[in-house]
């Protein structure tokens with residue numbers, strides 16, 4: 001039977017079937033998908049075939065072709081990658097300027113990863129309620145930077161939205177960006193991914209956790225990825241209806257809540273390729289004297305000149321260099 005993987009615990013998978021049932025499914029230890037080296041052969045968002053054995057256990061026997069997938073390098077195994085999700089229409093990075101602080105390097109590595117996997121990306125700046133006047137200025141400058149690169153940005157307070165008495169789905173423009181899409185929510189621990197999800201669902205479904213007062217860092221509250229349906233038929237629904245039938249092809253508004261992560265690294269890419277994943281660098285690089293220029297300090301480098309002229313933001317160039325540095329060290333190969 002064909003199903004959609006909506007939960008992944010690392011050892012088993014929650015699979016949703018079109019008749020409305022959900023089952024915990026397993027994967028044989030030697031199950032691999034050709035051509036992909038990853039720690040998890042099956043990912044959230046995958047369409048799979050499931051067989052039920054006589055003993056009542058369910059086994060995933062096949063993964064249907066993926067439209068796309070998004071990967072990050074495994075933290076402990078430098079050779080392996082971890083598939084965050086498959087078949088996603090949008091990847092939204094939740095960013096906080098403070099409590100915790102998201103670095104621009106982290107943002108840019110995320111965006112470069114999305115470029116590499118051709119997944120449309122957007123940035124949702126959260127916790128704006130905590131920002132001072134100066135920090136609001138900083139926020140606005142950052143939004144301008146990313147908007148100028150054609151990445152949509154939003155500024156919200158998930159906490160305020162969650163406590164608003166109105167139904168968020170009809171009252172807030174932020175909810176409409178999720179309509180008709182499978183969206184992956186990503187970001188550092190503690191930025192408010194689960195809080196935003198709950199606000200949109202209008203219900204406390206995902207667990208949230210306070211950030212540590214000593215380090216202003218999240219405590220890794222969400223430990224498994226899980227995909228939540230937002231729409232039932234053509235109606236927005238605020239409750240995940242257990243056991244209700246959700247036609248996978250019609251039912252296309254889903255949000256994937258993921259555990260917080262520390263970093264993104266690009267895998268298996270050549271030095272010359274890194275610049276392709278920074279939109280403005282790619283654009284300007286056409287004017288470099290050498291076609292294999294990696295924009296370090298080659299003569300006639302148009303990118304270096306653009307950084308000097310302020311046409312390319314220094315923060316972006318520094319992020320570019322940090323990824324280049326990884327590839328030079330061969331860290332992620």
Ligand SMILES: Nc1nc2c(ncn2[C@@H]2O[C@H](COP(=O)(O)OP(=O)(O)OP(=O)(O)O)[C@@H](O)[C@H]2O)c(=O)[nH]1
Pocket residue numbers: 126127128129130156157158159160187188189190191192193194195196207208209210211218219220221222223258259260261
């Ligand atoms: N002031 C303020 N606090 C927020 C906001 N959004 C979330 N928080 C708080 O930030 C803390 C972390 O929120 P979570 O939703 O658990 O964060 P997360 O991104 O899911 O974290 P992990 O699951 O660890 O990756 C909680 O105490 C939330 O109440 C906001 O907009 N403003």
Ligand SMILES: [Mg+2]
Pocket residue numbers: 193194195207208221222257258259260
């Ligand atoms: Mg969470």
Ligand SMILES: [Zn+2]
Pocket residue numbers: 285288289293294295296298300301302303304
């Ligand atoms: Zn160059």
